[in-house]
Amino acid sequence: MTDVLYELTDLSKKYTRGKESVAIFEDLTMTINRGDFIAIMGPSGSGKTTLLNLLGGIDKPSGGQVVCNGLRIDNLSQARLAKWRSSHVGFIFQFYNLMPTLTAAQNVELPLLLTKLSGKERKRRVQTALEVVKLAERAKHRPRQLSGGQQQRVAIARALVADPDVLLCDEPTGDLDRATADEILETLQLLNSELGKTIVMVTHDPAAAKYARRELHLDKGRFVESGAMA
Amino acid sequence: MNDLTLIRKSLFRKKTRAILLILSIMTAFLIFGALASIDRVLNSSEELSRADRLVTVNKINFTQTLPYAYWGRVQGVDGVQAVTHASWFGGYFQDVRNFVQAFAVDMDSYLEVYPELEITADQRAALAERRDCVAVGADLAEQYDWNVGDRFPLSSNIWRQDNGSSAWDVEVCAIMTITGQDLPTNYLLLQYDYYNEALAFNRDQIGWMIMLTGDPGLNDGVSQRIDEMFANSPAETETTTEAAFSQAFVEQLGNIGLILSLVVSAAFATILMIVGTTMVMAINERTKEVGVMKTLGFSSSRIFTHVLSESVLLSLVGGLLGLGLAVLLLGGIAQVAGGQLPGLGVGRETWIQALGLMLAFGLVTGFVPALNAMRLKIVDALGKE
Numbered sequence: 001m002t003d004v005l006y007e008l009t010d011l012s013k014k015y016t017r018g019k020e021s022v023a024i025f026e027d028l029t030m031t032i033n034r035g036d037f038i039a040i041m042g043p044s045g046s047g048k049t050t051l052l053n054l055l056g057g058i059d060k061p062s063g064g065q066v067v068c069n070g071l072r073i074d075n076l077s078q079a080r081l082a083k084w085r086s087s088h089v090g091f092i093f094q095f096y097n098l099m100p101t102l103t104a105a106q107n108v109e110l111p112l113l114l115t116k117l118s119g120k121e122r123k124r125r126v127q128t129a130l131e132v133v134k135l136a137e138r139a140k141h142r143p144r145q146l147s148g149g150q151q152q153r154v155a156i157a158r159a160l161v162a163d164p165d166v167l168l169c170d171e172p173t174g175d176l177d178r179a180t181a182d183e184i185l186e187t188l189q190l191l192n193s194e195l196g197k198t199i200v201m202v203t204h205d206p207a208a209a210k211y212a213r214r215e216l217h218l219d220k221g222r223f224v225e226s227g228a229m230a
Numbered sequence: 231m232n233d234l235t236l237i238r239k240s241l242f243r244k245k246t247r248a249i250l251l252i253l254s255i256m257t258a259f260l261i262f263g264a265l266a267s268i269d270r271v272l273n274s275s276e277e278l279s280r281a282d283r284l285v286t287v288n289k290i291n292f293t294q295t296l297p298y299a300y301w302g303r304v305q306g307v308d309g310v311q312a313v314t315h316a317s318w319f320g321g322y323f324q325d326v327r328n329f330v331q332a333f334a335v336d337m338d339s340y341l342e343v344y345p346e347l348e349i350t351a352d353q354r355a356a357l358a359e360r361r362d363c364v365a366v367g368a369d370l371a372e373q374y375d376w377n378v379g380d381r382f383p384l385s386s387n388i389w390r391q392d393n394g395s396s397a398w399d400v401e402v403c404a405i406m407t408i409t410g411q412d413l414p415t416n417y418l419l420l421q422y423d424y425y426n427e428a429l430a431f432n433r434d435q436i437g438w439m440i441m442l443t444g445d446p447g448l449n450d451g452v453s454q455r456i457d458e459m460f461a462n463s464p465a466e467t468e469t470t471t472e473a474a475f476s477q478a479f480v481e482q483l484g485n486i487g488l489i490l491s492l493v494v495s496a497a498f499a500t501i502l503m504i505v506g507t508t509m510v511m512a513i514n515e516r517t518k519e520v521g522v523m524k525t526l527g528f529s530s531s532r533i534f535t536h537v538l539s540e541s542v543l544l545s546l547v548g549g550l551l552g553l554g555l556a557v558l559l560l561g562g563i564a565q566v567a568g569g570q571l572p573g574l575g576v577g578r579e580t581w582i583q584a585l586g587l588m589l590a591f592g593l594v595t596g597f598v599p600a601l602n603a604m605r606l607k608i609v610d611a612l613g614k615e
Contacts, residue, residue, distance in 0.1 A: 058525055058608040079529050086527025093612070097522045101239040106231050111526045113233065122231075158526075 005165060005198050006032035006055060011064035013050050024050050025221030028064070034165075037192040037199045039212035046218045048202040049170055055200060056089050056168045057081040069165060086114040090159030094171035096151040098143040104154045105130065105139040111162045129157035133187060149180035156187060160197070167191065169201040173208050185211040233536065240516070241540045247512070248544070251505055255548025255591070256555065258494075258501045259584060263556025264563075265490045266580045271416070281446040283343065285475040286439040286456055289466040292475075293318075295435035296465050298426075301336075303459065304439055309452040311444045314339035317437035319420065320388035323374055330370065331417040332384060333437075334425035337365070343440050346409045353378065353404035361424040363403035367415030373564075376402050384420065391428040398425060440472065498591070506595040509541055513599035520603045521611020534604035541596025542589060549588035553581065 011028040014021050024047035032038060032055075040048050053059035054066055057073045058081075066074040073084060090111075098107045105126050112122045130136045133153035143151050152172060159167050169188065173181035189211050191197040201212060209215045217224040242248045286304070288294035301315045314336055321332035337357050341347055349357070349365060357363045364384070366376055376382075383397035390396045398420065406415050426433055443452050453469035460467045470478075513520070520533060528536075557576050564574045576584075 053609055056525070058612075079531070082524065082527050082529040084527075085525065091525050093522075097518065097612075099239075099519060099522075101243050102231075102236075106235070109231050110523070113231070113236075114527045 003033045003035075004031050005034045005036070005069060006030075007065075007067040008054075009065045009067070011054065011066065012062050013047065013054065013059075014062040023221065025218070026063075028221065028223070030216075030223060032166075032198065032200065034198055035192070035196050037189070037211070037213040038201065039209035039215045040200065040202045040218055041204065041206070041209055041215060042218035044204075047221065048218055051218065052168050052170055052200065052202050055166070056091060057085050083114075086111060087162060088165045090162065090164040090167045092152070092155050092159050092167060092169040092172045094174040096143070096148075096155045096175075098151055098154055098158075100143055103140050103142055104135060104146065104157075107143070107154055108157045108161050110158060115162065125161050126157075129161040130154075132160065132191075133157045147180070148176050149183055152176065152180075152184050153187065156184070156191075160191065166198040166200060169199060171203055172201060173203070173205060178207075181205070181208060233532075233539075237536055237539050237543060240536070241544055243516070244512070247508065251508055251544055252548040252551065254501045254504055255545055256552035258497045259549040259552025259588070260555045260559070261497050261552075262494050262584060262587065263553045263576050263580060264559055265494060266583065267556065267560055267574060267576050269490045270577055270580060271574050280442075280472060282443045282449065283472040284441045284443060284449060284453060284456075284469050285472050286441070286467045286469040287437075287475070289457075289468045292438060292478075294465070295432060295437055296439070296467065298434040298436050300460065300465075300467070301436060301439055304441065304456055307441075307452060307455050307459065309443050309448040309455070311442045312339060312342045313439055313441045314343040315422070315436040315439045316340065317422065317425070317435070318388070319384075319425065320386050321418065322385050322387060323382065324385075326385075326387060328374070330374075330384065332364075332386075333417065333419055334422045335419050336422050337419065340419065340440075343442050348407045348409050349404045356403040357421075360401070360403065361421050362398075362400050363421065364400045365404040365406050365419040366402050367417050368405050368407050369416045370418060371402070371405050373416075378402050378405060384418070389425075389432070390430045392430050393428075394430075398428065438475075441469075498587075502591065502595060505541075505544070505591075506598065509544075509595050509599045510602070513537060513603050517606065517611050518613070520606055521608050524606070524608045524611070530604045533606075534600045537600035537603045538593065538596040541599070542592030545588045545592030545595070549584060549591070553584050 008028060008030045012026040013024040015024065016022075024045075028051075040051065042048050050059065054061055054074070055068075057066075057076070061074050064074070065072055068088065071084070073081065076084060098104075099110065102110070108126045108129050109122055112125060115122075117125070126139075127136060130139055133156050135150060135153050135157065138146060138150060138154075143154070146154065152175075156167075156172075167188070172188070173184050176184060185208055188199055188201070192199050192213070199212070201208070203209055286296070286300075288296055295317070296315075298315075301313065304310060304313045317334040319332035319334050321330035322328050323330050341349065341354070347365075353365075357365060371377070379402065381399065381401045384400045385397040387396070391398070400420055406419075408415055422436070441452065441456075443449055449471060456469045457467050523533060524530070553576060560574050560576060
């Protein structure tokens with residue numbers, strides 16, 4: 001199996017605002033290796049989230065190709081993309097985006113409803129995912145009964161539970177205080193170093209970016225790699 | 231957890247709103263269940279009508295009687311296969327408020343003209359043997375807890391006997407049901423001879439005659455021949471189909487069907503708009519959640535099914551509660567009415583119609599929000615760059 005997980009070739013994305021066409025980025029080419037932990041930084045409107053959406057198959061590029069695990073995803077139908085996302089990508093959002101009516105365990109179980117796993121196996125996986133994020137004892141709590149950091153850990157467990165190839169995190173600590181943010185970032189770092197999860201994280205926060213193996217700065221549609229850490 | 235859990239949780243996301251919606255739908259189906267059942271009782275005789283069955287009444291008014299001799303004369307009319315007669319008894323049991331819909335009939339010919347009335351062979355034999363024997367509809371028997379062998383005085387608020395009594399002592403010898411029909415059997419048949427011989431006045435008169443022609447194509451000719459036969463007599467006749475006769479009888483109370491349709495339609499249209507608008511608002515509030523579910527890999531068609539199922543579930547919960555309440559309400563009305571509306575209850579046909587309406591209601595109110603949710607783009611839903 002190749003070490004390359006994502007290959008982006010000549011990727012461009014344009015938005016039309018009225019009669020005007022605005023290019024977010026053009027001819028973007030990059031690769032992401034399996035096991036990478038990349039922090040994507042850049043000013044507002046630089047296209048960080050758009051790039052994350054293209055990697056996750058929830059938006060389509062205006063041109064170029066997105067290949068993940070050897071599969072070209074930019075030209076898949078919506079139905080096939082949905083199926084692909086369910087088994088290959090885990091998403092973590094800034095505002096957690098948990099279902100308010102479901103318990104922590106039910107939120108984590110949500111992606112598993114799309115699999116053919118038995119109820120027993122689903123329960124086992126949910127339990128494991130919650131243990132990984134150290135929230136097993138809060139399984140029956142609803143989101144409003146949890147702190148921001150705990151909610152984000154539930155979101156991480158939900159992203160993790162289907163054992164995806166990559167975790168795509170959009171400002172995962174943007175709504176948290178420093179100490180809680182550090183806890184979340186340590187958890188992500190652990191998932192990367194211990195479980196080998198590939199992580200792509202969009203952040204404004206340089207302190208958060210330090211937890212990644214690679215930092216990429218997106219500016220005016222171009223990448224500027226600013227360093228790596230061990 | 232399964233999809234049904236998700237649907238249920240989404241439905242009760244805002245409990246107050248969900249309860250108010252359910253109450254609205256419940257009200258609509260309560261009205262539907264109650265009115266449809268009352269209409270069904272009033273129109274049950276019309277539903278039993280056969281296309282080849284004719285009814286001859288006094289031309290002045292069907293409350294005016296006809297001479298008994300007419301029955302014999304009609305038997306010989308060309309095209310008449312069988313003929314019977316019936317007379318309104320105006321009955322009650324013990325108390326005038328305990329209404330009993332009773333007819334004095336010639337039992338043999340009546341059962342021949344109404345072959346759908348089911349009576350066992352031994353009960354039929356008992357009816358033939360004893361003139362004080364009556365046949366009671368199963369619903370009426372249940373209402374008054376009558377069983378075969380029970381004796382009681384059946385009083386009339388119209389007729390009186392020579393001896394001054396207005397009560398005929400009768401014995402229940404048969405319990406009637408209707409073959410293959412979900413219609414109330416809410417009346418009693420007593421034997422004409424037994425009733426007639428004791429009458430203090432209006433003896434040897436009958437209320438109306440019922441004929442079988444065996445072929446609806448013969449109806450016009452038979453009607454014409456009968457009415458011509460009695461033209462220029464002291465009691466001229468008017469012969470119509472049984473359905474027209476039943477309808478005319480019910481229309482004395484006003485056009486119940488039209489009133490029912492108007493009330494139910496108005497209630498449904500109002501509630502449909504309220505529920506439909508609320509469902510659209512409810513789904514709009516959950517735009518982000520729908521986007522997250524799609525992000526996790528839930529397909530658009532699955533989201534569509536979820537939202538539609540939510541709406542159908544809402545409709546079913548409200549509708550079944552409404553119909554359940556209608557059952558209780560009708561039970562109460564039946565008790566208060568003291569037999570004025572025997573057989574009153576939510577029948578199988580009303581249940582089937584209501585279930586169909588609940589499904590249709592759920593699908594109609596859920597379709598637009600489901601379509602919106604299905605078409606929702608994840609990027610728009612998540613509200614990012």
